[in-house]
Amino acid sequence: MAQEKGTAVPALLSKAELLKQGAEARVYRAEFLGKPAIVKERFPKRYRHPVLDEKLTHRRTVQEVRSILRCRKAGISAPVVYFVDYTSHCIFLEEIVGSSTVRDHIVSTQQSCKDQELERLAQRMGQILARMHDEDVIHGDLTTSNMLLRRGVKDEESDLVLIDFGLSYISALPEDKGVDLYVLEKAFLSTHPNTEALFQKLLKSYTASSKKSSAVIKKLDEVRLRGRKRSMVG
Amino acid sequence: MHLTQELELFPEHRVTLLLFKEVKNAAELRKSAMEGKINGALINPTMLVDPFQVLVAANKAVHLQKIEKMKTRNLYSEIIFNLSPTNNISEAFKRFGISDGDDSVMVVVVHNKDESQLLTDIVAKVDGRQVSVEDISSLSDSAKIKKLYKVTPQEEKCGTLLDAVVCRMATKDVL
Numbered sequence: 302m303a304q305e306k307g308t309a310v311p312a313l314l315s316k317a318e319l320l321k322q323g324a325e326a327r328v329y330r331a332e333f334l335g336k337p338a339i340v341k342e343r344f345p346k347r348y349r350h351p352v353l354d355e356k357l358t359h360r361r362t363v364q365e366v367r368s369i370l371r372c373r374k375a376g377i378s379a380p381v382v383y384f385v386d387y388t389s390h391c392i393f394l395e396e397i398v399g400s401s402t403v404r405d406h407i408v409s410t411q412q413s414c415k416d417q418e419l420e421r422l423a424q425r426m427g428q429i430l431a432r433m434h435d436e437d438v439i440h441g442d443l444t445t446s447n448m449l450l451r452r453g454v455k456d457e458e459s460d461l462v463l464i465d466f467g468l469s470y471i472s473a474l475p476e477d478k479g480v481d482l483y484v485l486e487k488a489f490l491s492t493h494p495n496t497e498a499l500f501q502k503l504l505k506s507y508t509a510s511s512k513k514s515s516a517v518i519k520k521l522d523e524v525r526l527r528g529r530k531r532s533m534v535g
Numbered sequence: 536m537h538l539t540q541e542l543e544l545f546p547e548h549r550v551t552l553l554l555f556k557e558v559k560n561a562a563e564l565r566k567s568a569m570e571g572k573i574n575g576a577l578i579n580p581t582m583l584v585d586p587f588q589v590l591v592a593a594n595k596a597v598h599l600q601k602i603e604k605m606k607t608r609n610l611y612s613e614i615i616f617n618l619s620p621t622n623n624i625s626e627a628f629k630r631f632g633i634s635d636g637d638d639s640v641m642v643v644v645v646h647n648k649d650e651s652q653l654l655t656d657i658v659a660k661v662d663g664r665q666v667s668v669e670d671i672s673s674l675s676d677s678a679k680i681k682k683l684y685k686v687t688p689q690e691e692k693c694g695t696l697l698d699a700v701v702c703r704m705a706t707k708d709v710l
């Protein structure tokens with residue numbers, strides 16, 4: 302396809318540091334108006350019809366920035382949106398400098414056997430996800446890699462920052478929230494072996510924090526059952 | 536005193552911010568700007584939290600100019616429009632442009648590498664005292680800013696007022 306006439310973003314990205322090449326998007330590190338930034342670029346999927354592809358990609362970009370704003374307004378940390386280019390489907394975000402993923406943090410903390418610290422972290426994750434779901438934001442791709450820990454100032458607890466809202470959407474349905482938790486449970490338990498009890502702590506804290514948790518947990522149980530049946534058949 | 540930032544996306548462009556206090560000719564400046572005789576955007580600094588807010592508006596304006604999608608007549612009106620949380624153009628000018636009685640003004644100039652003459656011209660036109668751009672925080676009216684951008688107390692727990700403002704500016708076209 303001919304390059305979008307006018308947009309300067311591709312030229313910048315050609316010189317930026319590529320952090321991740323995904324199936325839907327590339328993630329770069331770049332400077333934006335003097336600040337460290339992360340650029341997320343959604344690229345065309347060649348197997349899709351170009352018009353449909355353009356529509357879907359645009360919608361995903363819009364949903365991503367809307368969900369980030371909605372979370373931030375509710376006091377849930379997510380990167381600041383600096384700039385969006387809807388012609389090259391790029392989002393410029395605040396880089397959470399000096400952060401580590403929750404995934405890496407759990408792996409290193411497990412090795413040093415600091416169980417209490419992990420439990421506190423699981424509780425915080427539960428609280429934040431409960432608040433996010435109470436705002437009807439469905440993340441769509443919850444994993445421990447899509448949560449960052451920003452080192453706190455002084456002795457404060459480090460801040461938990463949600464990232465990668467690329468598959469997110471708005472829904473009030475307990476089913477959608479249950480599936481969101483199910484996706485996390487699958488990812489959590491397969492990434493971090495022997496953490497069933499830890500994940501239960503997360504769910505307990507979710508249940509205690511969300512006003513609408515009972516319907517969601519019920520759906521989670523249903524989805525688990527469905528998942529198990531399916532895998533027995535398949 | 537002034538602040539010049541390169542636009543990484545448009546390496547041939549620079550944005551320079553100049554801040555003036557004790558301005559006595561705001562009405563005249565506004566008239567000149569409307570007649571296109573001033574090469575810059577004249578902004579009411581009480582609605583500004585930080586120079587970065589203005590840079591974000593300027594970057595977006597240059598971008599929209601390049602892709603021919605500006606919502607207003609020229610680059611400088613577009614910068615003022617981009618500062619506003621809403622898509623109402625006249626409201627944006629009322630809130631973020633200067634008014635005849637104002638005694639402080641932020642001037643935003645977009646230029647290429649060779650800037651000196653442009654800046655000298657602006658400084659000559661303003662009857663006021665140039666101060667450091669970093670002084671912007673002493674002029675900003677955060678209560679008014681929070682009200683206009685509808686910033687909630689919860690949101691300030693997970694970030695600064697600047698974060699909240701920039702997020703709204705960057706996403707207002709799709710809200």
Ligand SMILES: Nc1ncnc2c1ncn2[C@@H]1O[C@H](COP(=O)(O)O)[C@@H](O)[C@H]1O
Nearest residue numbers: 321328339380394395396397446464465
């Ligand atoms: N806003 C951000 N600040 C810091 N690192 C980030 C940010 N966004 C993404 N990353 C890093 O880039 C990786 C891929 O991003 P993503 O595809 O959004 O999950 C993440 O696992 C993080 O390590």
